[in-house]
Amino acid sequence: MGCFGFLKAVMFLFNGIIFLAGAGILAVGIWVKVDNNSILSFLQKLDGASDLKQVLNVAYLLIALGSVLLILGFLGCCGAVRESKCMLLMFFTIILIVFIAEVAGAIVVLVFKGQITNIIAQVGVKIVDSIKLDYGSNKDVTGLWNATMETLKCCGFNNYTDFTNSPFSKNNTYPTQCCKVDPCMKSNATDANISGCYTAVIKWIDSNAVVIIGVALGIAVLELAAMAVSMTLYCQIKANKS
Helix, strand or coil: CCCCHHHHHHHHHHHHHHHHHHHHHHHHHHHHCCCCHHHHHHHHCCCHHHHHHHHHHHHHHHHHHHHHHHHHHHHHHHHHHCCCEEEEHHHHHHHHHHHHHHHHHHHHHHHHHHHHHHHHHHHHHHHHHHHHHHHHCCHHHHHHHHHHHHHCCCCCCCHHHCCCHHHHHHHCCCCHHHHHCCCCEHHHHHCCCCCCCCHHHHHHHHHCCCHHHHHHHHHHHHHHHHHHHHHHHHHHHHHHCC
């Protein structure tokens, strides 16, 4: 097997894995969306899992992600096996667009870090307003926040005061996630002093910064390698047919 054959095999195997992963993710996303009643009935049988129905909203993300991976895997596999310049070029273009978008996003975050902080602060005000308006009366909003606070071990967006004057706190009570005792009263929430979910997310990012950077660099290397292999095959096929 020459260098050209080796590159074809690598391209086929790599994109075959992407294709199968995309098909699996797409299938799960479609199943979650179509058969959500049975999933809800299963979740309701789990202790303390009444708020997990919010996970059904990820079905759209799974379908989108699975579809993109499926298309990429198909273009890469067929382009390598059939020696199709068109498919290989499309594969290269899609990967290049994704890579440029990632680099542009990273640059924007670094350059406009101050503006992004201000935007997050403004969004935080809207989120707190939503909590005060809907938490305790809107099942979707209540369930989403309960699941978020339970997962991140946090309280509100900033702290327990976000729930003050909300429909839930009419009797001067607060979510149990904001206290170390139940029922959770204002004095208990003040003593517990549990941080908000925004602070919890920032702490998680800071504590896992090395892992996040490593994963990002790994993905970038894979994308560059995929572009290099696909373009090498493209040029070789073009030269052979000339």
